[in-house]
Amino acid sequence: MSSMRIDDPNSNLLFVGFNQDSSCFACGTKNGFRIFNVDPFKPTFNRVFTPGSIGIVEMLYRCNLLVLVGGGANPHYPPNKVMIWDDSLRRVIGDLTFRSEVLAAKLRRDRVVVVLREKTYVYRFNDLKLLDQINTRPNDKGLVALCPDSSKTVLACPGISKGHVRVELYDIRKASFISAHESELACLALTMDGSRLATASVKGTLVRVHDTHTGAMLHELRRGIEETEIYSIAFNNTATFLATSSARDTVHIFSLQGSEGGAGGGAEAADEGAAEAEAAQATDSAGNPGNPRSNLAFLSNLLPSATKYFASEWSFAQVRNLARGPTICAFTSDPDSPNSLVVLSADGAYSYSTFDPREGGEAVTKNVANFLSEDNEDAMNLLPNTAPEDAGGAMAGALPVPQQAAPPMAPAADTGLM
Secondary structure, eight states, rough: OOOOEEETTTOOOEEEEOTTTTSSEEEEEBBBBEETTTTTTTEEEEOOOSSBEEEEEOTTTTEEEEEEEEEESSSSSSSEEEEEEETTEEEEEEEEEEESOEEEEEEEEEEEEESSSEEEEEEETTTOOOOEEOOOOOTTOOOOEOOOOOOOOOEEESSSSSTTTEEEGGGEEEEEEEEEEEEOEEEEEEEEEEEEEEEETTTTTTTOOOOOOOTOOEEEEOSSSSSOOOEEEEOOSSSSSEEEEEESSSEEEEEEESSSSSSSSOOOOTTTSSSSSOOOBBBOOOOBBOOOOEGGGGGGHHHHHHHHHHHHEEEEEEEEOOSOOOOEEOOOTTTTTTTTEEEEEETTTEEEEOOTTTEEOEEEEEEEETTTTTHHHHHHSSSSSSSOOTTTTBBBBHHHHHHOOOOOOOOOOOSOOO
């Protein structure tokens, strides 16, 4: 998950989420929405609405088109409508209306994905034509993942059964069903090209990585030994590292460069502060860094019931997170800083950290800020009333304007379309 909704009546923040390449993040607030640059951290632009609550903001890289959904106690748009906002025109250019609240939306250059409690809809972006509708298990978290790579079209969402993920491989017209966990799903993430899927359950102790085409489990990554809530999972652009944030005070970074299959084993001092074992750094045959291996792995032969525990891979590097409340994390898109991680918190905290891609260990925090601070709000007010720009100063990747289109009528009473 690269975004989160915030349900705190005392907070001005209703939503925060990264764009597709984690170069920016968007905030939905009680009076509009804001866009920030990730690295370097700086406010980019602000839109104030009256009434103004925006519950979901999805960017399309750095271009002028966004998806907006109303939220909060005083929504600017109905929470059951998805609005396509063109910031260069300062108006809505398309919308989709549903019978129930929109829980999530995802955007890429050719698709719009909308999540309701028991349905996920897929639309073509340029004309908002309905392409697919998927029945899911009750999905109150709005779980969905859409790969950003325009050469691939892969979508992951909850299946019908508990702990199952449905992966739609639209390019080859195949659906893959993965039994990821015994418990309910808590988090989903896809690699840029959609070839790998990472999942976590409500137990929050394990993250599993699967091949989306075969369904095979490639890694079983252990966050800790005590149950907790996992808020986000993120792959880096090359799928060589994975990070996860949770209700504990540590963001864990795992190496995916070692041997696949999850049998490498490993242990570390867990979030809870108990040292499980002395760990030796693992490397593969090519010398790439791997996740720590446990010196107690031999006990799996003596304690068969603990085999899965000892077989799990533990984190390669860690970021100490001092923020309060839920968090999301993402690797930066800068090719010159592939070992950089940004963490955003529901309390407005921003942190930028780097880790050693060979040795791992404790990451170094390079920058901290608060994107809800009055200083940033003042800076927003001083910005010219323009859309976000790319590094060259021109509008980045503006798309053809989607035509206003009424979505098709619902074929049955259980669909969410009006």
